[in-house]
Amino acid sequence: MPSIDVAGEFETIRRLFVPLAHPDYARGLMDDVAVLPSRSGFDLVLTKDAIVEGVHFLPNDPLDTVAQKLLRVNLSDLAAKGAEPFGYLLSCHWSERCGWPERGAFAAGLKADQKAFGVSLLGGDTVVTPGPATFTLTALGWVPKGRAVPRSGARPGDLVFVTGYIGDGWLGLQAAQEKLTLETERLIALVDHYRAPEPCLDFSIPVRDMATASVDVSDGLVADLGHIAAASRVGIVIDLEVTPRSLAGQAWFDTRVDEQAALEKLVTGGDDYEIAFTASPRDEAVLRREADRRHVPLTCIGKVTSGQGVTVRFAGQPVEIAAPGFTHG
Structure with missing residues (x-):
């Protein structure tokens, strides 16, 4: 009460x-x-x-x-x-x-x-x-006028990028529920991210100017990239190994025995609120310069292909993702 x-x-x-x-x-x-x-x-x-x-x-x-x-x-x-x-x-x-x-x-x-x-x-x-x-x-x-970036503009040959780090939202929930064992400093950082994530507004202008399609990562990286793939009628291939991890996320990852399973948790957990987007390879150098200038971590995690849906690879081999992200009732 x-x-x-x-x-x-x-x-x-x-x-x-x-x-x-x-x-x-x-x-x-x-x-x-x-x-x-x-x-x-x-x-x-x-x-x-x-x-x-x-x-x-x-x-x-x-x-x-x-x-x-x-x-x-x-x-x-x-x-x-x-x-x-x-x-x-x-x-x-x-x-x-x-x-x-x-x-x-x-x-x-x-x-x-x-x-x-x-x-x-x-x-x-x-x-x-x-x-x-x-x-x-x-x-x-x-x-x-006319410049809002859609989900539907990705084209085969585009690269797939994500800002920031992936997995801290899910890890932050585990930390808030006292399900993680890490250094106190790492736990606090994860809980802070879960409770008050930082929207990537500093990178919105480069996204507007160069992205062909974009989405914010709320339900999980794989699930949200699936929205781009569906709207654009393309395939997307991403590699788990290059999933960007924060210091706290890396500290947790280092305690895992099954690296593939750990990475799957990070890319499907959600609550990250980073920007995942596609862009032409010719714009990669400019995007990286803009990211460096704004102190925004930027990672190329895959590419756009013909076909449909999201293919997740580990060690070069496709892996089956049972639940790509959070689903709402």
């Missing part, structure tokens, strides 16, 4: 969310709508995600990090399309554990990320529920 009673929807909005509202377009959260002017020469990009207690975050996760995860997974979708984040709509379904301290922590997490990522609240809704805490967010961003 919450430690302090709450006064209701409008008090929650007035005290916690009005300070987060966009000064020009949210109408002080006193109206049922936000009103946005058009932006000449740009397309408005929208994406929406929901997170549910017990499914996407743990019941003991602090609500400031829950709010940050909610915002960041949406910003990751915008980054994969090459869009500049602008604002968001929010819906809060508070459970019985969400009193004023918990709601205040949620708003504080959003406030910190609004400053970090240059976005503002535009509106939304807040209700209570007898079920688990559930939050939904719709993020809005701008991209030059």
Whole structure:
């Protein structure tokens, strides 16, 4: 039960969310709508995600990090399309554990990320529920007209790249559930990634300018590359050995006896929120320069072929992946 009673929807909005509202377009959260002017020469990009207690975050996760995860997974979708984040709509379904301290922590997490990522609240809704805490967010961003990167543009001969490191989301969940034995510093890094992943916004412009197809890695690298393969009607071949691993991920990997099985866990676990994309080989040198300039790890993990679906190889041989990633009911 919450430690302090709450006064209701409008008090929650007035005290916690009005300070987060966009000064020009949210109408002080006193109206049922936000009103946005058009932006000449740009397309408005929208994406929406929901997170549910017990499914996407743990019941003991602090609500400031829950709010940050909610915002960041949406910003990751915008980054994969090459869009500049602008604002968001929010819906809060508070459970019985969400009193004023918990709601205040949620708003504080959003406030910190609004400053970090240059976005503002535009509106939304807040209700209570007898079920688990559930939050939904719709993020809005701008991209030059006609330039949003699709999933459907991959072509045979393209290379397949991924930013950052793969597997830290899944490992972070194991760490948060106290299922891993690693140095404390490594465990903390993994839990931090699971609770508040860093969207790869710094690389969104090179993706917009050079990627032929892109997707953010949320359900698992293999599963999400499968979305590109299906939309583009191509095959994709990736090599497990080159899966990029963080220091914490490598520390865990070094304790594994079965390297193939360990790598399969990393590429199917999900919750990484990196950008996987395809691009022409002629753009590889420029992509690598841009990645170095932005201090973004960039790894070529495979290639696009004719055919269909994703083929995963280990030691040059195809391997069967029973579950390529997380599936939603």
